[in-house]
Amino acid sequence: MEATLGAQPPQQRTWLRAPKFLLAIPSFVWYVFLFVVPVGLVIVNSFGRKISGSPGTVDLSSPSLDRYREVVSGSFRSLLKQTMYTSILGTVLCLVVSLPVAYLLAFKVGPKAKTAVLALLMVPFFANFLLRTLAWRIVLQPRGFVSNFLQSGHWFTFGQALRSGPIEILDTRTAVQIAIVYNYLPLMIFPLWVALDRVELHLREASKDLGANRIRTFLQVTLPLAGPGIVAGLILVFVPLSGDYVTAALLGGAKGNMIGAEVANQYFKAQDAASGSAIAVSLIISILLVLGVLATCFWFMSKLLKANRAVKVVAR
Amino acid sequence: MNHSDDTSRILISKQAAQRVAATINRRRFLALTGGAAAVAALAACGGSSSSKSKNLNMFTWAEYDDPDLLKSWGNISLTIFNSNEEAIQKLVQGGGSSGFDMVVPTGVYIPQLAKAGMLEELDKTKLPNFSNLDPNYANQAWDPDNKYSVCKNWGTTGWIYDKSVVTTEIKTWADFIKVAQTEASGKTSVLDTAPNLAGIYFWANGISWITEKQEDLDACAKFMVDEFAQHIKAFDSYPGVNLTSGSYALSQVWNGDARQGLIGVKEAGDDIERYVWGIGSPETELWMDNWCVLKGAKNRDSAYDFINFILDPANSVTDLNFHGYNTGIKGVDALAADIDFKDMVFFTDEQVAMMKSGDVNSAQETLVKIYSDVKAKAGG
Numbered sequence: 268m269e270a271t272l273g274a275q276p277p278q279q280r281t282w283l284r285a286p287k288f289l290l291a292i293p294s295f296v297w298y299v300f301l302f303v304v305p306v307g308l309v310i311v312n313s314f315g316r317k318i319s320g321s322p323g324t325v326d327l328s329s330p331s332l333d334r335y336r337e338v339v340s341g342s343f344r345s346l347l348k349q350t351m352y353t354s355i356l357g358t359v360l361c362l363v364v365s366l367p368v369a370y371l372l373a374f375k376v377g378p379k380a381k382t383a384v385l386a387l388l389m390v391p392f393f394a395n396f397l398l399r400t401l402a403w404r405i406v407l408q409p410r411g412f413v414s415n416f417l418q419s420g421h422w423f424t425f426g427q428a429l430r431s432g433p434i435e436i437l438d439t440r441t442a443v444q445i446a447i448v449y450n451y452l453p454l455m456i457f458p459l460w461v462a463l464d465r466v467e468l469h470l471r472e473a474s475k476d477l478g479a480n481r482i483r484t485f486l487q488v489t490l491p492l493a494g495p496g497i498v499a500g501l502i503l504v505f506v507p508l509s510g511d512y513v514t515a516a517l518l519g520g521a522k523g524n525m526i527g528a529e530v531a532n533q534y535f536k537a538q539d540a541a542s543g544s545a546i547a548v549s550l551i552i553s554i555l556l557v558l559g560v561l562a563t564c565f566w567f568m569s570k571l572l573k574a575n576r577a578v579k580v581v582a583r
Numbered sequence: 584m585n586h587s588d589d590t591s592r593i594l595i596s597k598q599a600a601q602r603v604a605a606t607i608n609r610r611r612f613l614a615l616t617g618g619a620a621a622v623a624a625l626a627a628c629g630g631s632s633s634s635k636s637k638n639l640n641m642f643t644w645a646e647y648d649d650p651d652l653l654k655s656w657g658n659i660s661l662t663i664f665n666s667n668e669e670a671i672q673k674l675v676q677g678g679g680s681s682g683f684d685m686v687v688p689t690g691v692y693i694p695q696l697a698k699a700g701m702l703e704e705l706d707k708t709k710l711p712n713f714s715n716l717d718p719n720y721a722n723q724a725w726d727p728d729n730k731y732s733v734c735k736n737w738g739t740t741g742w743i744y745d746k747s748v749v750t751t752e753i754k755t756w757a758d759f760i761k762v763a764q765t766e767a768s769g770k771t772s773v774l775d776t777a778p779n780l781a782g783i784y785f786w787a788n789g790i791s792w793i794t795e796k797q798e799d800l801d802a803c804a805k806f807m808v809d810e811f812a813q814h815i816k817a818f819d820s821y822p823g824v825n826l827t828s829g830s831y832a833l834s835q836v837w838n839g840d841a842r843q844g845l846i847g848v849k850e851a852g853d854d855i856e857r858y859v860w861g862i863g864s865p866e867t868e869l870w871m872d873n874w875c876v877l878k879g880a881k882n883r884d885s886a887y888d889f890i891n892f893i894l895d896p897a898n899s900v901t902d903l904n905f906h907g908y909n910t911g912i913k914g915v916d917a918l919a920a921d922i923d924f925k926d927m928v929f930f931t932d933e934q935v936a937m938m939k940s941g942d943v944n945s946a947q948e949t950l951v952k953i954y955s956d957v958k959a960k961a962g963g
Binding site for chain 2: 317319321323339342343345346349403408409411433437439514519520521522523524525528529532533534535536537538539
């Protein structure tokens, strides 16, 4: 029995040698129907025109670029610019805050403390996103405890400056900026940490042995090796952030509005799927443009780093 | 189960509790979570409920009914919408009742829903309590003979301001605009709906707010975008509940929400004299929200049963005390004689004469355009 079985497997498995793409079908179907088709419909709708009186329908009989003209010429352009500004600044702030945290987490914190720090980063995520954002309303409100404390003069130097009146941060772009950094921070810290964690100690020691100081080691060994992680973090934060409007809706008031809210507004209030789609596509294009600029920057930076290298690294 | 209370509890000082309650207010939360099925907690957990089989799926506004009252009727699952347009859009896209039995639209949107074939024609013989409704609030222009709807409650629009910031007395919408541009600049909130935003301009300038004249609409667009948008702090349909947080110095507000805000201030032990409520003048809004049954409703009989239940004066007054809007039931003002801020719920004949019903007409798209532009300008 055993001997026959032992000889059998290669033949028995032949039925499994179906074309490899069969296994990819579920994800392919998923991808097509839940991503390609809806996005395609949005793009198609953006060339149409709203039909008056029937909510949400689009007239595609005479496709035109009129909706895009409205986006570019109207007040949406400044809103789109503001959104991009908020997103880029938010992403940069996330990077600036995350880099030291991820660095400490990867290299300086012991295994036990590491678990504790990771838990501290994760636990807030167990609370609902809306609740966490709403909590900022309590913190930032003009008659909230932070404002009262700052005005009470316990902080002598800093407090004096703010004593003139309650803090007026709520319902401004500043409030949105603060909450955005808070909400998206873990999305930046984790990829950075994973990337830095993979940088082997030997390589950094080798760098030191070859005479590089700490800063040089960081800039020329650690950072380039962590590059893919940084890029992943930037994309992970920037893309959803640009489309985010919940944070803006909760904390931004009139001044901190983001373009995502205008997409929802066009669909639900104006019942104009054509304009909504055009704004959504404009947002996607803007995101791609920024990512393109980012990619170019990285390409230049890696060239620059390579050009400045004292030691040529040659792949074996 | 002897413990049927689903509420979460937190240990916190009384004063702080009121602040928290005012801020993380359920209405704001529900309004933002939108379509999420909201009130699972309403599902009766045994006990006194004798009507376990009564189920109803309602599509309505946030925090618009007394949860205890709903519970005493049966199992009602609430789904929240933020605007009439959104409700219509979702129902039409769903291509049917979308699983809901009832919807609560504002009167002027009923023709649109009826035309789309979404609403059930009401069989009045199933609503014996319909006779309790004051004839003044039946048979409205947008739904003659209450073919599709029954008045839930009606209300109006005015303002509320903080006297410690705004020293000028606001008597008219023109005053409202002036104060918003000066003392309360950057501290003013307006209602988050297109007709109400444009209404500020129309009411202040003696123009009917259902105007379809292009020159009126152009003038409104120009003024609101160029001279008003930059002074707006927030588009907030429920500023009343934010009163205690000190977010706004001046707010355009619906009367029921303003009343809820003042009750909050009173309960927090803050100075009630600081806030001044005023009803819009020389003209202002009159709106009416209505109970409607959706065509194809699975629980149609329950829907009738519920409407009949809520038209009972005793139930109506309970609901009124919760949301602060006149339910239009005969004699409800006598039943509600000792409620707080009664003058914000019931109005004098002169005040009612100032209120004008809106309309969904050819200007609607322009109004939404103005609203979008003002929003973009305020944020840009």
